Amino acid sequence: MHGIGKLYQEFEARKQKLEQEGYFALAHKKTKPSWINDIAIITAKEGAALQDVLSTIQKRWPMAKPTLYPALTQGINAPASLIQALKRADQNGHDALLLVRGGGSFEDLFCFNDVELVKTIYGLKTYIVCGTGHEVDTTLAELASDQRVATPTAAAQFVTLDQYDMLNRLSQERAILIQRMQDRLSNAQMHLVNIQSNPYFLDPLQWVEQKKIRLSHALQLLDHTLKRFMDQRAKQLTILAQNLLLYSPQNTIRLKKQTLEQTVLQFIAQMKDYDRTQRNLLSSKEALLDAFSPLKVLARGYSIVEKEGSLVLSVRDVHEDETIDILMGDGKLKAKVFGKEYDNV
Structure with a gap:
């Protein structure tokens, strides 16, 4: 019991230090690839975890290509063996790496808390899923991986497609494609019928003759419109020339002078009428005053x-x-x- 306590203390110390250094940061974790088919498995060659992974892959996606990189998953030499296997797998261009073990005691799994193993996982180029088969305690290797799962089976499920789900999806896509092709064929047939019923294809000579008649009529209409337009323009130009002549500076001055003379004559005539009217009015008032004069x-x-x-x-x-x-x-x-x-x- 005393030994386990020291291991827990060591675990917590390593976890705190590695977390402060950023080895568990979410921002560093890689995104799951959209297509995973080439899968590297890092685990013990004779362990149950390997059989669980292979069996799950075979059931879900038998087209996948699993590759085993055997390594020790328990004991003092396990960290170095796991690091070597991970580095080899990372260099071979797999779609994903599975680091798995089929559970065990805290002491048995302590090799997955190795500091160098954590740093190796952090530096991998390939997407990695880690599952040590222990749901209660989480190892440092799981915290550093891109995705943590509870068991080797869950790891295999996470990186593989379900062939039956994919078959259903393919069936649905197939039905959609068939319907789209039928719609396109139907539209193409309608288009073909429209083309075939075109008068040009029924009687090309008659179609051309009709077009010639329409063209001749259009040309006549164009000539008539053009002539009418030119006549209107000529009339407008004539009126414009007359206006220019009528409203030339010399003619404008002459017209203004005539208008002024007529205005002066009208004013003189009006003044004479006014004077005559006032004189008559004054005479009548003088006569009235004289009639009523006291004298x-x-x-x-x-x-x-x-x-x-x-x-x-x-x-x-x-x-x-x-x-x-x-x-x-x-x-x-x-x-x-x-x-x-x-x-x-």
Whole structure:
């Protein structure tokens, strides 16, 4: 028990140190290849793990090519043997490497915790799957590998296709391809029927004659359109030339001068009409004012009485012995009031 405790301490110390140095980093792990057929197996030649792997490969994907690289998987010499086998397999261009063992005690599996073995796995160029058959404890070799699985059988399953699943997929793909080919053949047949029913293939001479007639009609239409277009352009050019002549600088000045002279004449005529109208209006107003002039009233024998420059409108406005002015048509009388008489109203 004391020996196992020291091994656990050594395991934890190695794990912590290697983890700090980045040997277990996820960023370093390689991606699983899309196609795996050439498989290298690193395990004991006489172990059960080899038989499990080979049996699983044969059941799942018998077309695969497994290659054994025998190595010790237990004991003091196991790490060096595993390192040598891994390096040999890595140089031979396999699609994937399987490092497996069929379980065992912590002491039996401790060779998979070797520091140099971990560094070798870290430096491999080939994708590697590691399964030591121990689900409770994980070895350092498993932590350094690209993919860790629980058992050798699981490792073989992980890197191989299932032939029955592949057969089903192929059957589905085959059905899809057949359907696509049938669709293409159907479309091609329809296209062929359309081509065969084309008038050119039914009667090439008649087709050409029809095309000639259509071409002749199109040429006539083109000539007619072109002639009409040219006639329109000629008319437009004539109008443009007339406008240029009409609106030349000399002609423009002449027209403006004529317009100005006509405007002046119209203005003079309007002023004369206005003057005549105003004179007539003034004469009528003068006659009206003259008709209502006080002098005219006085000329007819009437008079105006004033007292101290104010009109006398009533007998009551003056008193006896007061002096008054009597305005008449031809002059003014100074008078004195000797008495007053009132109308009986």
